[in-house]
Amino acid sequence: KAGVTQTPRYLIKTRGQQVTLSCSPISGHRSVSWYQQTPGQGLQFLFEYFSETQRNKGNFPGRFSGRQFSNSRSEMNVSTLELGDSALYLCASSPLAGRGSGELFFGEGSRLTVL
Amino acid sequence: TQLLEQSPQFLSIQEGENLTVYCNSSSVFSSLQWYRQEPGEGPVLLVTVVTGGEVKKLKRLTFQFGDARKDSSLHITAAQPGDTGLYLCAVSNSNSGYALNFGKGTSLLVTP
Numbered sequence: 001k002a003g004v005t006q007t008p009r010y011l012i013k014t015r016g017q018q019v020t021l022s023c024s025p026i027s028g029h030r031s032v033s034w035y036q037q038t039p040g041q042g043l044q045f046l047f048e049y050f051s052e053t054q055r056n057k058g059n060f061p062g063r064f065s066g067r068q069f070s071n072s073r074s075e076m077n078v079s080t081l082e083l084g085d086s087a088l089y090l091c092a093s094s095p096l097a098g099r100g101s102g103e104l105f106f107g108e109g110s111r112l113t114v115l
Numbered sequence: 116t117q118l119l120e121q122s123p124q125f126l127s128i129q130e131g132e133n134l135t136v137y138c139n140s141s142s143v144f145s146s147l148q149w150y151r152q153e154p155g156e157g158p159v160l161l162v163t164v165v166t167g168g169e170v171k172k173l174k175r176l177t178f179q180f181g182d183a184r185k186d187s188s189l190h191i192t193a194a195q196p197g198d199t200g201l202y203l204c205a206v207s208n209s210n211s212g213y214a215l216n217f218g219k220g221t222s223l224l225v226t227p
Contacts (some may be wrong), residue, residue, distance in 0.1 A: 031215050042217055045215060056209045062177050090158075092213070102213075
């Protein structure tokens, strides 16, 4: 069974640009969530989608947005990039519709560097 | 303010040693998860604890959930180089869906 696939794995952008990251969940998983990981702040929750609806949102500015398609694939977008947006962006999927005591399956992440 | 405080932040030990890492909070949780993240990879779930005082064993790893469900510990017996990684505890931040709040982790290095 294929795992969570994230593309691209690495990318470099300059300040002010925008970026779109893609995530394909494990087949059959309908919940997709996104996390930002930095050395200083650790893993921080961005948002979660279930059946194309944003179900939960973390404390990030509006420059961070996402969406989920009918096939459960998800994208996140960061506009007007800042140096502090440099991070590993992790996508995770889950087969369950309920509370977060189930297992999250993470992808390998997309490492974004903003110059 | 960090909801989950993990200690120690870094730990470097030799193969065969025992170690314990901690995850503490002032809040009560219905469940708590431990993940391990190896370099270049995403976190992988190790265990979920749900009952106060619960102890779960996974080979050489022993997980305990505090009686008051505010804290947890992970004990590794006879550590091996393959145990090297970042150990993260996490709790759900939502009554529905998946919005996990992670601690900053304990970075463990086990040398031969």
